[in-house]
Amino acid sequence: MNKQTQAIHNIHEADELAQRDSFLISLHPLSKLLVTIVYIMTVMSFHKYDWNGLMTMSLYLIIIMITGELSLLGALRRLKIVLMAVFFLGIANPFFDREIAYSIGAYQIRFGMISMLTLFFKAAFAVFASYILIKTTSIEDICYALQKLHVPSILITEIMLIHRYLIMMLRETQRMFQAYQLRAPGQKGIHYSAWGSFVGQLLLRSMDRAQRIHDGMLLRGFQGTFYPNIRTYRVGFSILYAALWCIAIITLRLVPLFTIIGRIVIH
Amino acid sequence: MSKIEIKDLSFRYLSRTKEQNPTIFRQLNFRASENESIGIIGANGVGKSTFLRLLVGILTEYEGLLQINDLPVCRENLTAIRSRLGYVFQDSDSQLFMNTVYEDVAFGPKNQGLSDAEIQARVTKALEKTGISHLAHQPIYKLSGGQKKLASIATVLSMGTDTLLMDEPSAALDPENRELLIQILNELPGLKLIASHDLDFVYDTCQRTILLSNGIICYDGPTKDILTDQKRLEENGLRLPLSFRFRNLNS
Numbered sequence: 001m002n003k004q005t006q007a008i009h010n011i012h013e014a015d016e017l018a019q020r021d022s023f024l025i026s027l028h029p030l031s032k033l034l035v036t037i038v039y040i041m042t043v044m045s046f047h048k049y050d051w052n053g054l055m056t057m058s059l060y061l062i063i064i065m066i067t068g069e070l071s072l073l074g075a076l077r078r079l080k081i082v083l084m085a086v087f088f089l090g091i092a093n094p095f096f097d098r099e100i101a102y103s104i105g106a107y108q109i110r111f112g113m114i115s116m117l118t119l120f121f122k123a124a125f126a127v128f129a130s131y132i133l134i135k136t137t138s139i140e141d142i143c144y145a146l147q148k149l150h151v152p153s154i155l156i157t158e159i160m161l162i163h164r165y166l167i168m169m170l171r172e173t174q175r176m177f178q179a180y181q182l183r184a185p186g187q188k189g190i191h192y193s194a195w196g197s198f199v200g201q202l203l204l205r206s207m208d209r210a211q212r213i214h215d216g217m218l219l220r221g222f223q224g225t226f227y228p229n230i231r232t233y234r235v236g237f238s239i240l241y242a243a244l245w246c247i248a249i250i251t252l253r254l255v256p257l258f259t260i261i262g263r264i265v266i267h
Numbered sequence: 268m269s270k271i272e273i274k275d276l277s278f279r280y281l282s283r284t285k286e287q288n289p290t291i292f293r294q295l296n297f298r299a300s301e302n303e304s305i306g307i308i309g310a311n312g313v314g315k316s317t318f319l320r321l322l323v324g325i326l327t328e329y330e331g332l333l334q335i336n337d338l339p340v341c342r343e344n345l346t347a348i349r350s351r352l353g354y355v356f357q358d359s360d361s362q363l364f365m366n367t368v369y370e371d372v373a374f375g376p377k378n379q380g381l382s383d384a385e386i387q388a389r390v391t392k393a394l395e396k397t398g399i400s401h402l403a404h405q406p407i408y409k410l411s412g413g414q415k416k417l418a419s420i421a422t423v424l425s426m427g428t429d430t431l432l433m434d435e436p437s438a439a440l441d442p443e444n445r446e447l448l449i450q451i452l453n454e455l456p457g458l459k460l461i462a463s464h465d466l467d468f469v470y471d472t473c474q475r476t477i478l479l480s481n482g483i484i485c486y487d488g489p490t491k492d493i494l495t496d497q498k499r500l501e502e503n504g505l506r507l508p509l510s511f512r513f514r515n516l517n518s
Contacts, residue, residue, distance in 0.1 A: 012408055015366055140366070164364055212361035215325050219354050220426060221378030223346070229370045 004174035010078070011167055018138035024068045028238035029141035030148050035245040036133045040126045042253045048115040049101070054122065056257045060249060061128050068136050075131055082127050090119035139163045144228040157226045168213070169206045176202060269351065269430040269458040271322065273297040274332035278314075278321060281328060291317050293482040294331070299458055301429075306469035306490055307462040309479035310504030315462035316357060318479065319432045322460070323354045335430070350379070353423035357434040359415035368394070368410070368418050369403040375426040393425035398447055412439035420448070429457040436461060437468040466508035470494050478503060 018025060024032070039060055046054045065072060076083070097112030133142070143156045176198065180190060190198055276295040282288040291314040299305055307315050320326045321333060324345045335352060338344040356362045365371040372393055376386040394400045397417040402410065410418060416439050423431065436452075437445050445468065452459060452472045463469050469476060469490060476493050478486035480503045486493050493499065497507050506512075 008408075012406065016406065138366070140370075209361065212356070212358070213364050216356060216362050216364065217374075218345075219323055219325075219349055220375035220422065221346075221349065222374075223378065227377045229365075229373070 002174070002177065004170055004177055008167065008170045008174065011170070014134060015138060017135050018141065022069065022136075023237075024064070024136045026234050026237075027241055028233040028235060029137050029145035031238035031242035032133055032137055033142065033145040033149075034242050035249070036129050038246050039129050039249055042249050043122050043125045043129075045253065046118065046122065048118050049111060051114050051118055052259045052262075053253070053256050054118055054125075056252045057125055057249075058121075059252065059257075060245070061125060061132070064132050064136075068132060070132065070135055075128065079127055079131060083124055086123040086127065087120055089123060090116040093119070140228040141231070143226070144230055147228065153225050156228075157224060160226045160228075164213070165206075165210055168209055169202070172202055172206045172209065176205070269301050270334075270336050271297065271299040271430070271458070271460075272332065272334045272337075276321070276329055276331040276333055278317065278326065278329040290482050292329075295483060297477065297484060297487070299460070301458055302456060303475060304452070304459045304473045305461070306473035306476035307460060307479065308464070308466065308469060308476060308493075308505065313479040314482070315479060316434050319354065319434055319460065319462055322432060323352060324348060350426075351428050352430045352432065353426055353428040355419050355423050355431070355433040355436055357438065359412070359419045359439070362419040362422060363407045363415060365407065367404050367406055368399065368421070371407065371418065372421045372425045375422060379426065389425045389427065390421075393421040396424055396451060397421040398444075413441055413444050416440055417444060417448075420451070424455075431455065431457060431459045433459070433461045433463075435463055435465075437463060437465045466494055466505065467510050470508055470510070478505075 039057070043054070043057050046057075064070075065075070093116040094110055094112035097110065097115055099111045100108045101111045101114055102109045137145075139160060143160055146156050146159070147153070177190070180194070180198070181187070184191070274296055276292055276297075277290060278292045279290045280288045307318060309315055317326065321329055322335065322340065324340045324342075327341060329340075333340045335348045338348055340348060363371050365374055369390060372390045373386050376389045381389070390403075391400070394403055397420050399414060399417050399421060402414060402418070407415070407418070416436070420433075420436065431452075436448060440448060449468065449471045452461070459472070461469060461473055473490050475488065476486070476490040477484045478493055478499075485503065486499065494508050495511060500507060
């Protein structure tokens with residue numbers, strides 16, 4: 001499978017995953033969006049040296065990944081580039097913040113190293129939480145939740161159109177790449193001499209198709225507002241889910257669970 | 268009541284110089300009224316699709332008179348015109364953009380502001396009519412070319428329009444689905460305009476046919492007369508429909 005096909009497959013797979021029949025998917029998207037926002041804000045609120053406290057927040061991710069039947073390896077594979085980028089965010093910290101935090105035998109752990117790891121895990125947890133939300137909620141459901149939060153409809157329409165434009169552009173890329181490969185057998189990738197015309201054609205073709213799709217939407221009465229497809233949700237469970245998780249996340253933020261467990265184990 | 272009126276219509280695609288883009292239509296005249304089924308035929312590039320695109324207001328830079336139900340086709344009237352006029356694209360991928368067939372068929376009725384129950388009834392009826400009820404919750408990308416075509420037609424049927432414009436509707440359909448489409452179109456009330464290269468399809472669905480050539484309508488009359496006129500068809504880059512050729516061979 002080439003990269004374009006893989007990318008299209010990933011988007012469709014995400015859409016299909018979000019249509020499955022499971023507890024998490026049956027919940028109202030607003031409750032999932034709310035929990036995700038609370039989780040990300042809580043994760044971001046940790047002090048840069050509060051490594052222990054931050055680690056307790058991984059419990060949410062573990063529990064949701066299990067209940068949502070999501071594969072950790074699959075998630076790591078999909079997010080590897082983002083995680084690598086995130087890793088480089090704090091790479092300079094150990095060089096600037098050289099004060100010693102702990103000594104374990106001959107090894108010294110500096111505050112810079114802790115802040116680097118904290119920064120990495122903060123970003124990684126936020127990325128994983130967003131990933132879980134996307135995997136368990138279709139783009140229509142997310143937009144519906146945003147609509148409920150009174151996010152301007154123009155923004156919601158933009159999100160939905162970008163999602164569709166992305167697929168369409170990938171399909172055009174796939175078509176052009178296949179046509180190129182069939183007439184350039186044995187060649188790896190696209191020869192640099194064809195890059196200019198390839199990108200130019202891709203832009204023109206995808207814009208042309210986008211225009212036709214937009215015409216099609218206008219012909220069917222589209223007037224700037226995208227009405228997300230509203231399914232039947234378990235409202236009672238959704239309220240309970242949001243309430244319990246918000247309480248749990250705030251409790252985990254206030255109570256250093258791992259430190260307490262560590263102390264109990266040592267004693 | 269659906270009605271189309273065209274008087275002295277001229278159109279050319281916009282470009283820097285007139286030489287680059289020749290005139291597509293010159294002083295074209297046409298009239299269609301309720302319950303007519305009209306075929307639009309002509310060689311490649313004569314403007315069959317352009318003709319339909321002008322009618323639905325995708326192209327509005329024309330000269331002359333172009334009225335749908337007594338409303339001139341201009342930006343101000345597009346909402347009113349399009350609420351009563353359905354257009355099936357030649358390329359189904361331009362028509363279908365939602366995730367599933369159901370969502371796509373429901374897109375038009377939703378924009379019409381109908382209630383959920385009414386939307387569901389319209390969608391169910393359109394899917395039943397096109398014989399694709401079993402595909403309702405299929406993702407669009409998993410459909411075959413023929414299924415996409417039927418889904419495209421369902422998206423327009425669900426809007427309950429009284430005028431239907433179709434660009435190459437039989438393209439990508441297998442014989443069984445083609446027959447189904449002929450049946451649907453023949454049962455469907457209202458005005459229908461069908462642009463097609465499939466002359467047998469035009470013969471089976473349209474009582475009246477117009478032949479476009481060199482920017483004008485060079486024939487407007489009963490379908491049977493034009494489709495049996497071998498000389499005229501060949502002069503305009505067309506050939507006798509296959510069914511007539513076989514009939515000639517047998518006789």
